[in-house]
Amino acid sequence: MNFLDYAPAPESQAILNLRSDYGLFIDGDFVAGRGTPFQTINPATEKRIAMIANANEADVDAAVAAARRAYTGVWSRLSGSDRGKYLFRIARLVQERARELAVAESLDNGKPIKESRDVDVPLVAAWFFYYAGWADKLDHAGLGPNPASLGVAAQVIPWNFPLLMLAWKIAPALAAGNTVVLKPAETTSLTAMLFAEILQQADLPAGVVNIITGAGDTGQALVNHPDVNKVAFTGSTAVGRAIARSVAGTDKKLTLELGGKAANIVFDDAPIDQAIEGIVNGIFFNQGHVCCAGSRLLVQESIHDEVIDRLKDRLSTLRLGDPLDKNTDIGAINSADQLRRITELTAIGEQEGAERWSADCAIPENGFWFAPTIFTNVSTSHRIARDEIFGPVLSVLTFRTPAEAIAKANNTPYGLSAGIWTDKGSRILAVADKLRAGVIWANTFNRFDPASPFGGYKESGYGREGGRPGLAAYLKPAPSRPRPAVSAAAASKTPAARKKAAK
Amino acid sequence: MTRLAVPKTYKLYIGGKFPRSESGRVYEILAKKGDFLANAAKASRKDAREAVVAARAAVGGWSGATAYNRGQVLYRIAELLEGRRAQFVDEIVQTEGVSVAAASAQVDEAIDRWVWYAGWADKYVQVAGNANPVSGPFFNISVPEPTGIVAIVAPQTGGSLLGLVSAVAPALVAGNTVVVIANETMPLSAISLSEVLATSDVPGGVVNILTGSPAEIAPWLASHADVNALDLVGAGALDWVDLQIAAAETLKRVLPPESGADAASPSIDRIVAFTETKTVWHTKGLI
Numbered sequence: 001m002n003f004l005d006y007a008p009a010p011e012s013q014a015i016l017n018l019r020s021d022y023g024l025f026i027d028g029d030f031v032a033g034r035g036t037p038f039q040t041i042n043p044a045t046e047k048r049i050a051m052i053a054n055a056n057e058a059d060v061d062a063a064v065a066a067a068r069r070a071y072t073g074v075w076s077r078l079s080g081s082d083r084g085k086y087l088f089r090i091a092r093l094v095q096e097r098a099r100e101l102a103v104a105e106s107l108d109n110g111k112p113i114k115e116s117r118d119v120d121v122p123l124v125a126a127w128f129f130y131y132a133g134w135a136d137k138l139d140h141a142g143l144g145p146n147p148a149s150l151g152v153a154a155q156v157i158p159w160n161f162p163l164l165m166l167a168w169k170i171a172p173a174l175a176a177g178n179t180v181v182l183k184p185a186e187t188t189s190l191t192a193m194l195f196a197e198i199l200q201q202a203d204l205p206a207g208v209v210n211i212i213t214g215a216g217d218t219g220q221a222l223v224n225h226p227d228v229n230k231v232a233f234t235g236s237t238a239v240g241r242a243i244a245r246s247v248a249g250t251d252k253k254l255t256l257e258l259g260g261k262a263a264n265i266v267f268d269d270a271p272i273d274q275a276i277e278g279i280v281n282g283i284f285f286n287q288g289h290v291c292c293a294g295s296r297l298l299v300q301e302s303i304h305d306e307v308i309d310r311l312k313d314r315l316s317t318l319r320l321g322d323p324l325d326k327n328t329d330i331g332a333i334n335s336a337d338q339l340r341r342i343t344e345l346t347a348i349g350e351q352e353g354a355e356r357w358s359a360d361c362a363i364p365e366n367g368f369w370f371a372p373t374i375f376t377n378v379s380t381s382h383r384i385a386r387d388e389i390f391g392p393v394l395s396v397l398t399f400r401t402p403a404e405a406i407a408k409a410n411n412t413p414y415g416l417s418a419g420i421w422t423d424k425g426s427r428i429l430a431v432a433d434k435l436r437a438g439v440i441w442a443n444t445f446n447r448f449d450p451a452s453p454f455g456g457y458k459e460s461g462y463g464r465e466g467g468r469p470g471l472a473a474y475l476k477p478a479p480s481r482p483r484p485a486v487s488a489a490a491a492s493k494t495p496a497a498r499k500k501a502a503k
Numbered sequence: 504m505t506r507l508a509v510p511k512t513y514k515l516y517i518g519g520k521f522p523r524s525e526s527g528r529v530y531e532i533l534a535k536k537g538d539f540l541a542n543a544a545k546a547s548r549k550d551a552r553e554a555v556v557a558a559r560a561a562v563g564g565w566s567g568a569t570a571y572n573r574g575q576v577l578y579r580i581a582e583l584l585e586g587r588r589a590q591f592v593d594e595i596v597q598t599e600g601v602s603v604a605a606a607s608a609q610v611d612e613a614i615d616r617w618v619w620y621a622g623w624a625d626k627y628v629q630v631a632g633n634a635n636p637v638s639g640p641f642f643n644i645s646v647p648e649p650t651g652i653v654a655i656v657a658p659q660t661g662g663s664l665l666g667l668v669s670a671v672a673p674a675l676v677a678g679n680t681v682v683v684i685a686n687e688t689m690p691l692s693a694i695s696l697s698e699v700l701a702t703s704d705v706p707g708g709v710v711n712i713l714t715g716s717p718a719e720i721a722p723w724l725a726s727h728a729d730v731n732a733l734d735l736v737g738a739g740a741l742d743w744v745d746l747q748i749a750a751a752e753t754l755k756r757v758l759p760p761e762s763g764a765d766a767a768s769p770s771i772d773r774i775v776a777f778t779e780t781k782t783v784w785h786t787k788g789l790i
Contacts (some may be wrong), residue, residue: 066753095696126638142630142631220606228624240754241751241752241754244750244751245748245751246747246753248744248747248750249743249744249747256754258754413753415779428785432781432783437781438779438780438782439781439783439784440781440782440784441635441782441783441784441788442649442783442784442785443785443786444590444641444784444786445636447639447641447784449635449637449638449643451635451636451637451638451643452635452637452643452645452782452784453633453635453645453780453782454782456753457650457755457779457781458731458753461754462754462756464780467633467635467645467782468633469645469780475608476771
């Protein structure tokens with residue numbers, strides 16, 4: 001046993017009290033779905049965790065109807081402070097049940113417990129806490145006095161941060177006075193159902209939040225439902241495009257948070273130790289299943305070899321394995337489908353001539369795994385430099401001048417995020433100005449906060465989540481009243497007009 | 504003996520120049536009473552694409568100008584428009600068939616709208632942006648930035664000058680460049696406005712004005728991959744849902760059609776609609 005070998009330190013699953021079957025959460029109760037139930041599995045073992053209900057169109061109808069009743073009957077009539085109090089309650093309940101939620105998330109998603117415990121779940125609580133305080137302060141949301149809620153929000157979320165994406169969607173929607181029908185991703189419904197139990201504990205009025213589970217067709221039925229006023233989607237650009245098409249011509253307000261291919265730019269004067277950690281965090285956090293992942297490393301040519309050597313050294317120390325082990329750095333890939341996509345794209349990377357290096361780590365026998373991988377000698381035309389891989393795969397490109405770095409960073413239809421590593425403050429500001437991306441991290445990466453707006457330029461979608469813009473996405477201005485005005489010239493108030501009148 | 508008038512040739516406005524349509528096509532502009540007024544250029548798909556190229560080339564300079572500078576440039580449009588009031592009133596009376604008083608009121612309002620939006624150039628960032636109190640050692644700030652190229656179908660009803668200005672001015676405030684399809688049947692004041700723009704301080708390519716059929720040109724702009732946003736304010740009579748569907752292919756930001764007297768009414772929302780919020784996290788810890 002050398003100093004890098006750790007004894008197993010698995011987090012106990014005893015804290016969980018899971019059911020064998022989960023229904024749909026509609027109108028405050030768990031009800032059976034009318035579609036064929038499906039299983040949710042642990043991607044680290046491929047073993048079934050529970051059976052999940054499948055919502056068909058009739059179930060979607062019932063959920064939207066419940067949300068509409070709750071909107072007109074209760075939620076839109078509550079005072080902002082009462083709405084806020086419910087959200088504060090939810091935040092506290094999430095904190096109280098934080099460990100249980102973290103264990104369930106790692107079990108169902110495959111992400112390391114240290115991430116679900118220290119990042120996902122604390123942020124979930126923070127999100128509800130932040131937006132709770134907004135609920136009775138909507139006049140300051142930036143839409144003028146007395147902004148109005150939209151109505152029923154249809155929300156469809158991805159599998160990479162299941163509970164966190166739920167919080168990003170539900171917290172601002174409720175604070176603004178909307179009611180919600182949310183559909184989690186097919187492979188990660190578990191924590192959403194635990195969250196439904198939390199809503200029962202919070203005594204949230206029935207129908208204010210409805211959670212329906214199922215696959216893409218369920219989401220499609222929800223988004224296309226005629227009685228929905230707002231659609232919020234986080235996921236792939238292809239599906240986002242389809243949603244944008246389907247809401248065309250309707251009054252539905254739309255927020256899309258889609259794919260990315262972020263450039264992480266490392267200049268030769270960067271604080272190198274921090275930059276190495278930032279690169280690792282940028283692409284290997286959450287197995288690279290992050291839309292804003294720093295998947296393109298742009299490193300200044302003069303330090304390329306040093307950065308790559310140090311990166312390989314660092315990656316060789318990452319521990320891949322049991323997501324519930326507290327020492328695990330890299331957990332399981334979320335699904336067989338995703339593993340296949342990563343495998344295909346990396347194979348294309350090799351075929352196109354990029355040089356592959358993968359960390360030498362033992363891959364468990366069962367489950368879905370992918371060793372941390374770096375491609376060097378990547379050119380901008382390679383698929384691995386253009387397509388979102390959504391896995392622990394880093395493509396390394398080089399540059400000589402800041403102008404070249406900016407041009408390469410912006411050479412993508414995406415525009416979600418970017419990173420800048422340099423010790424020169426003025427360079428950070430100048431480069432940040434020129435990057436076409438919605439979130440830029442300077443000498444850090446993959447930071448999230450409920451107060452900080454998140455969302456993309458170009459084909460990474462539109463609208464922002466977090467902060468004041470995230471609240472405004474669920475509001476519309478009050479109908480405007482024209483203000484009577486007095487004309488300066490007509491009122492003879494100007495010196496020139498007075499002179500004229502005196503003549 | 505009355506003097507024989509010298510009529511104007513009305514052309515397109517692309518990249519700061521006044522080309523005819525490459526297609527060689529024109530269409531008749533008639534006065535409200537039915538008399539022939541002019542042959543306007545009937546822009547083609549290729550003209551629209553040239554306009555996008557010109558608009559893209561102008562993005563860097565216009566969005567890179569200081570906010571104070573953009574505000575002054577927009578204010579100067581108002582100054583020059585004021586100086587040519589009579590010409591615009593005259594054109595509006597002829598094409599729209601309204602009284603001189605109504606035409607004057609429209610021109611006044613259009614001038615005032617430039618003034619109003621000019622004043623926003625160095626303020627909207629303060630209103631729409633934020634410093635964000637994040638939980639950690641970071642300075643975190645969100646600022647709106649221009650989206651890029653905005654394609655606009657100008658209002659086809661109501662005042663032909665005011666409608667155009669109401670749609671174009673807010674898109675320019677943040678530093679976007681514009682390709683606008685003018686009022687189809689009453690395009691004269693749009694082309695005269697381009698003469699104002701050309702002699703003011705607006706760099707060539709920042710505003711590009713196409714005359715012709717919105718139904719023919721708009722689909723090319725809606726599907727153009729280098730257009731970032733689409734303002735359908737005047738597209739109510741077109742198959743605008745199809746335009747929105749085409750725009751979804753590259754996830755353009757889209758504003759829907761508006762109608763009535765309130766269409767494109769002055770609002771900071773029209774400025775912010777064509778901006779992107781950029782949030783930058785600056786580490787405080789590395790000292």
